[in-house]
Amino acid sequence: MHTKEQVQELNDELGEMEVWDYMRSKNELINIIQKRRLFNKTLGETPESVLNAYIKHKEQEEADNYSSLL
Numbered sequence: 001m002h003t004k005e006q007v008q009e010l011n012d013e014l015g016e017m018e019v020w021d022y023m024r025s026k027n028e029l030i031n032i033i034q035k036r037r038l039f040n041k042t043l044g045e046t047p048e049s050v051l052n053a054y055i056k057h058k059e060q061e062e063a064d065n066y067s068s069l070l
Helices: 004-014 016-035 047-069
Strands: none
Touching: 016 047
């Protein structure tokens, strides 16, 4: 559970428009995952869990790319 202070601090840091842009993008990605059935209910996956796994994958990919440049 997030507190009002956490939400306000994040909003102040990112700016109101950026937060709304992020949420709209997140919702669009979840809709794509749902429409293409890229999650497996039998395995307990949700569209959100697939999106989170994808984000973690992309973060790791970026970290690996950065490491290879050093």
